[in-house]
Amino acid sequence: MLGEIVGVYGVRGWIRVVSETEPLENILRYSPWLVDGVTRAVAEGRRHGKGLVARLVGCEDRDQAAELVGKTIAVTRDRLPAPRPDEFYWADLEGLAVETTNGVPLGHVSHLFATGANDVLVVKGERERLLPFVWGDVVKDVDFAGNVIRVDWDPDF
16 A cells, blocks of 8 residues: 545545555555545646645536545555565565574564664564564564564564
8 A cells, every 4th residue: 555545625526545655645646546446537736735635537516525535545566666685565564484593483574664774574483573674783684585584573572
């Protein structure tokens, strides 16, 4: 998910958008969007205050825009740039097994979330753990072939 439609803007079919991209405006570059699975081209968009507003092709009035409120915005994978070797899309990490560098299984990545300092892996196993995604210090290896993330983490913590 790249964002969500959170409201309407004006009477000519514009929508308010919350973007999960950095910077916020990048979401506008990924047209067409999948709005709850339906392909919708972005006609125009811009920053507005602390957020974004956009108009989708075929969305011409406030009533049509209102029907989109609450819907998620995604794109097909081929629309995204390839991550650098030291970068990962969160969706690719979800579901991977997590084990310590000594081979002790901790569980699987349920999801991730961002904090002001770093991203956090939510690992669910015999209990839930929150592991900071700090490359080199905590996260030692992401092995997609083996479907495992190796971490320097005390299994008792």
